[in-house]
Amino acid sequence: MIDLEGIKRTFSAHYARSATHVVRSPGRVNLIGEHTDYSHLPVLPMAIDRATWLAVAPRDDGRVRARSQVKPGDADIARDALDAPVDAPWQRYLVGVLRELAGVAPGAGADLLIGGDLPTSGGLSSSSSLSVGLLRALDAAWEAGLDQRDLLRRAIVSERHVGVEGGGMDQTVITLASAGAALRIDFLPAAERAVPLPAGLEIVVAYSGSEAPKGGSAQRDYNERVVACRLAAAVIARALELDVKAAHDPEAAPLLGDVAFAAGGADALAHVADGLPERASAREVADRAGVALEPLVRLTTTSFPADDAVALRAAARHVTSEAARVDAAERALLAGELDVFGTLLDVSHHSLALDYKCSTAALDHLCTAMVSAGAFGARLTGAGFGGYALAAVPPQRVDDVIAASLRATDGPAFRVVASDGATVTSL
């Protein structure tokens, strides 16, 4: 049984001492707005009733020990030796968090026990659930008193140390979600609002049968798309003769969101997207648009190869159209127009599959099976390249959609419920 009592007991049995705090940090399903967050364009995710649970107690020797019931490999990390190699891939998230907490509670360490019922195979945001949970647990155990926005910012950056240049969607919804609602997140200007899910809408998620290898090939594929969006932003700004700066960091390359803001909305970019070169390298774009090369290729831990051509026309087309679908989906949910909402999911999936090229044959097959079984619509959720799909389903079709998903891919497939963001309990 995964709950507060269970994780507390397991902690005591493993460490022969009592935990001081327990954290529940949910996973998430992104309803729509896929691959838009790192361009600072809107997203519409919800937190789910599957979560990472963490129990923690402080130490005073700068060591952070962690046992995961979800992934093998116990961690024993010295806070003053964060460059040392880790024993298991999941521990890189812990190291990322510790890097972002350098200088907070110097000399403090912790014992951690990590468990939960959130699948880790990609798309339900197990990595951000873990990172947000670790930050909340350590902040509480160390009585550091960091405020929620500060912790959120640190959570977003901590994951980039692992090598994926992600946006802020996952950590934001995991921190700020409320039960019964999706969360509309805008990044420019930053704002969030709850979007209550209407009666008659259930959400089913199903595994495609292959993992999204974020530590491997999906990392390169993801970062390539981040760079393609920056290149598209530079070329569009030039074409529209807009002098755009990145709002979040004057040293960074302006994003499609910055260009959309300057142009009066993402709609204003859509018609320019079709006129972009199909593929170009960062060096070609820097020369052509008269902008600096380094910010275009800069990643947190490395640089993207300046001479590798990336697909910028398709990237701009997907991202600008997806931003418009987020607005339309929010309106459809508020109006209870579930057929319209479902169609937007289908169109989003096709755009991700055909233009953004981040679907797989198994994800396509799964989405088709879910819709044939009575879903309003279905799409991949998260970065893609494997992992999970979601379907919007009328209540009377939930069992059929789950059964069809299991036939399509062997599962798991289950219904999820929009739930609250991360919580910390003092024991």
Ligand code: NG1
């Ligand atoms: P998943 O695949 O759930 O890790 C990733 C990014 C998001 C977002 C989506 C695509 C991280 C931690 N998450 O989600 O920020 O860009 O892909 O919409 O990098």
